[in-house]
Amino acid sequence: MRVMVCEESGIIGGGATAAGMGHLAVMDDSEAQFALTSYSQMLWRELAAELPASAEYLTCGALWVAADEEELVEVHRKHRFYTARGVPVEVLDSRQLSAAEPHLRAGLAGGLRMPADSVCYPPCAAAWLLGGIPVAFGRRVVAASGSGVEFEDGTNLKAPVIVLATGAAIRRLVPSAPVAPRKGHLLITDRYPGFLNHQIIELGYLKSAHATESDSVAFNAQPRSTGQILIGSSRQFGAEDSGIDSRILARMLARAVEYMPELRDLSAIRAWTGFRAATPDKVPLIGRAPGMPGVWLATGHEGLGISTSLATARLLADEILGRDSAIPRSPYNPERTFVH
Template sequence: MSADAIVVGAGIVGAACAAELAARGMSVEVIEARGIGGGATAAGMGHIVVMNDSPAEFALARHSRELWLALAPHLREIDAFSRCGTLWIAEDDDELAAARAMHAAFASGGVRAHQLDAAALRDAEPALSHAMQGGLLIDDDAIVYAPAAAQFLLTRSPGAARIRVSTQCAVAAVDASESAACVTLANGERRTAAHVVVANGLAASALIDGVPLEAKKGHLLITDRYPGTLHHQVLELGYIKSAHHARGTSVAFNAQPRPTGQMLIGSSRQFGTLDPAVDMNVLGAMLRRASHYLPGIGALDAIRAWTGFRAATPDGLPVIGPARPADDRLWLATGHEGLGVTTSLGTAKLLAAQMFGEPMPFPLPDAAAFSAQRFAGAHVDD
């Protein structure tokens, strides 16, 4: 065998899985069609955020954020981590009520958060529109430069000496027998291991039957350097509905201060397209939405805009675990949608625990919440 485990994909989820397995003493080969930290990992914001759209999502995101905070000192050495907090913006009374409900849920789950009234919001973020009514600050959320984090996990984390990475190497098929798992490359070469972990985002559905993944296209724009314009990651409270429930094309306000002094502006979601070109109509709608919250944004110079594709499952939760019932050779770690960076480290812990037959590394309200078998007979809506 070429390794104890082969991980398909060197994005942040694949890198985290490889690092976790290597730290447990396994020899790991990572096979990546492009380069380390490419694809959705390179296209996203790198926001480490606790979300509570469902109990399972909350448990995974909360545990993962703790792992990121523990890793932070190492990532700060390579300028890849900043704890800026997340500020959810409430525009009206209904959204203030939503902020109070979120605060209560976070408090019951042990997540530090506190409410801001309109005056406190203006003090925290003077550039925001003074029409905003308040917000909810999540203190320990952070941002990470995910491509650099993926590189760190594969080359400098404990056990990294047991990881071998092959880039520019496309995988055509995976299969398994009772004794081994096998990866077939596009050039026909076959590599075997005790386990194969498929962690290559949208492409996973081409390798494993029955994984209902849908592409959600998103746009981002980055500005020139304007240090001090923004201090926290700021999002409208309507972002949660837009991110997980809207169909068709939608935009929502989401802005991030980069350590460079630049600002990332998002976000958008489009279905039914794999065209990577920037859609100027969507980008314009996204920026108009942002200017509603940040009135001065029109005066900032933009450097570039780009798109990426989130791999989404029908219920918005990732697939983490055996690819098939009673199969301990083929594994899945995909479908994280917009939370791949946040939940990558927790995903790796969860997958390794299943592989080694251990108890779950953190409490889950439903042990089958991330199982691939929950989609048996399901399909992605047209």
């Protein structure tokens, strides 16, 4: 097939791809999410040897941290869930957790290590994935249908298959798509090699991130291959301004320091924001756009865009080409969430 990519900015991976953390995670919020994330992580693993150094692919493993006994219950639930599905995981007690991440505060209840989780630098991974596919830069698509796309300048590009992968901006082209932007903040430090070993996520995340009605923060930290530390996370619905919200940033960092007190003295060099494409059921929209023959969707990945990008692409290509897929496609069918 001949493929062309239209990118209205002059930049590859300049949207949520550039804003995201790059955690290549396996997740268990639902069976559908698990199937997609674990399939995608396998695809990333297969690709790892070919990725350029600039993609900064690093299998650092992830550590889900339980602050108390209640969260430890969740550690054991996750352990059962993953073990039953053949994903290698390891429960750490309080002492093992300290040994794995010496800068975590003392007295945390325990944790779950997922050794296969990896991280990457998404903009360079995206540029590499694009390879030699031609890109129409700087051309804004204002309408899409099964016969092609229309650009802002009134010109058209004809194609029998149109894939819309515009993240949280999907509603500009498909107003009925049930996707809402969910703003997030991240901050990166100067280089402190060896300070952090794993991608760390607090299990309090489950309490805060799922509270969709209000702004929330949760401790999330990631070691970059540069020795820098990437710190998150925040979630805000209804925020449209891409500027830094200093109060949210402050809450996010205060939360991080609760878990890792020595972070307080590290030098922060940059902070930024991005918009996740959130769906009501936290499962992405992959497949035919309802009521738009010839148009396919690949959006709604929330915070798992780079994680599930490879699997999303496979499922979509399989469907377009009429092939079978490695995992069932129906859970991601956009039809499920559209209001007609």
